[in-house]
Amino acid sequence: MASYTESFRFGEFVGSVLWLIFWVVIIFSMVGLPLLFVVLFYVPLPPMGDEVLTPYLFLTMVVDPTRTVPIIKYMIHTDLFRVTAFPGFTYAALLAAVTIYFERKFLAKMQLRIGPLYVGKIEGWLQLMADGLKLISKEIIVPSGADKPIFWAAPIAFVATAAATTALIPVAPGWVVADIDVGMIAVFAIFGFFPLIALLFSWASNSKYPFIGGLRALHQIIAFEIPFIISALSVVILAGSLNLTDITNSQINSYWFVFFLPISAFVFYISSLAELERIPFDLPEAESEIVAGWITETSGMIYGLIQLGTYLKLYALAALFVVFFLGGWSGPVIFPAEIMPGYTGEKIYNPVTLSAAFWFTIKTFGMIVLLLLPRGISPRIRIDILLHTGWYKLIVLAFINMFIALALIYGGILGPGGLLVR
């Protein structure tokens, strides 16, 4: 609380401020600047190659393109870059941010509204940043009876789990954080964590509505996990591999699997909606029934983290759909091999990789839009109809297409040496 003593005098206050400025200037010029010069010019950095650098020389190096390009090229091939930036978290989070903005505008157009308009002058494109700042500045309220360690850990676990999925998705040839042979199983294993986190968080909230929401999340995700996995299984049968990169390659060698497995693609799409808890399957967060479901007690950045996790999950599921059914990164090379005619310097990019990433992003974004679409046209489904859909209809449909996939393999149409394999 701002207060000043009764003996406050303005003249003394100004005087003290002037003294402060005087001493800052003196100390900066007598001590700070000499120290800065010493550090800049005389402290040796760890040797790079056979050069001995000082910070000053390093700074001059950074602004010199002929010396920067190799460093960048080295950097983008490190694992750190892959995990944090391109196929990993930043790429997914950027796409998620674009998704949030796009969703709001798209939904607004559908509903004859305008959507975000003011923040950032142009069509409210900075709205997300404003919302983020608001969430950060808000108080995080922990319910008094809450299980505090789990209450704090669950949102972070939620984001971490969602981000872990993105590590397994191949974005371009060779551009995947973890290229493992059991990629698909790993993806589903990671997805298996979400109901657990929802239930833990709802239990830790020590509140009734979150508890109901958590149970609903558990029911829903278990009911839809099985058709989800079975629909992906037919993809494995056609591709003959669990490795996501191999699945993509086998589609490049034949045709996109969505042409052979339309029913599986449909089941996968519906199950993704259920997995994402999006309308019409947003039962765990059904607003008019159970307030906000399992995230009722969240506030401030805890809510922000869960939203971030949800959108990362949206990206992951859309990307998985693209990898399984829409041929992953396959597409024509559209970027020129040379940046400009006559340029003979170091090659900055690989056109094949860049177009692959481009096509992958375009397809994924299209898929995200398809996943957003039901929010504008559909009401919420009821839990018994949802369970009935999951257990009776989708599983049967997924099995039907699995047998079609088996027939395609044994009929010699796909698979090694098949008719349609190029």
Added chain:
Amino acid sequence: MASLEEKIEETRRLGLQVVKETEEDRLMTLSVGPQHPGSGHFRFTVKVDGDYIVYCDPDPGYVHRGEEKMCEYRNIIQNIPHLERPVIHDSTNVTYSYSLAVEELMGIEVPRRGQFIRAIASELNRQVYTLYWLAIYGIFLGHSTMFMWPAGDRELFIDLLERLTGARVTHAFNIPGGVRNDMPEGFKQKCLEHINYYEKRLKEYEDIFYNNPLFRQRTEGVAPLSKEDAIKLGVTGSVLRASGVPYDIRKVEPYDVYNEIDFKVQYMKTGDSFARSYVPFLDMKESCHIVRRLLDKMPESGEVRTKLQPNPKGPPGESYKRVESGRGALGYHIVSDGTPKPYRVKISVGSFRNMLALPFLLVGQKLADMPAVYWSLNYWPVEADR
């Protein structure tokens, strides 16, 4: 689970007593409202057994404002602006029956053109209210487009009413003796334009909402209210008509010019949530026709208001008049002792009577059906609390 009939019977037999003590520990008590996104200014307690509601106890009164008592301290004209507060979206209908009751008490005859303007304003306001209700029904079922569209199209009628009365929502337009002012120029033309556009929109509502298979699944066969039960519980308005009773005050006790207008009473026979949510929609469609006919038959010119004396007072006596509002019969019982201030004003609102059906309908339903049943009762908490 027992069937719905048994549940209703059991609830009736217990007289809404708390479920048996032995079962108490396996039930979860949920307090829905008044700070619940699916309740409005209204609280009801439900007990759930798993996903099934076994007990429901409505607890109105959160926004009680003592409107009836306030009437006793103001004179007859001063009462109008505060009486429309309980349902600001339906303010013309609320003041309509009050004005009718005062006119009956004082023996005033309203000029013919004034009667037509009243009826037109009341029909337009019915649209405003029902669109708002429909918007909330949409968002209650998670259909956000159905929230935005009616809430946006409501502007059409708010715009018309603003031209007519000068205010967007709380008009205070009906006064004892007629309406406050005549129609502005070009109102008829504008009104027809808006209604023509609006009827096209109603078809789109039907496509996106009422014919949506998911909406049908959620509401068809949910919480049916039989004809006998509906009459026994005394529900009114769209809830009664959805149960197969073609009861509309405009037809049963025609007031002002409604006996000259040819219109159908819309009703359905199933009495489930779908019927209860569809009847107001049919009413809106019919209301468009009514406005057209009213505009056709309206005299071109004439007085719109019988002037009263500055501080009007009626002879000692009492009167009761009711109109068909957006939520059903809305009646005013006014007792006068010969002074300018009414001795007693009793407001009989449709919302409160529809709310009485809530505990019977919710028992045996799933928790997920709670908003679908609750809001289909055409209940406006603020009006019920008065």
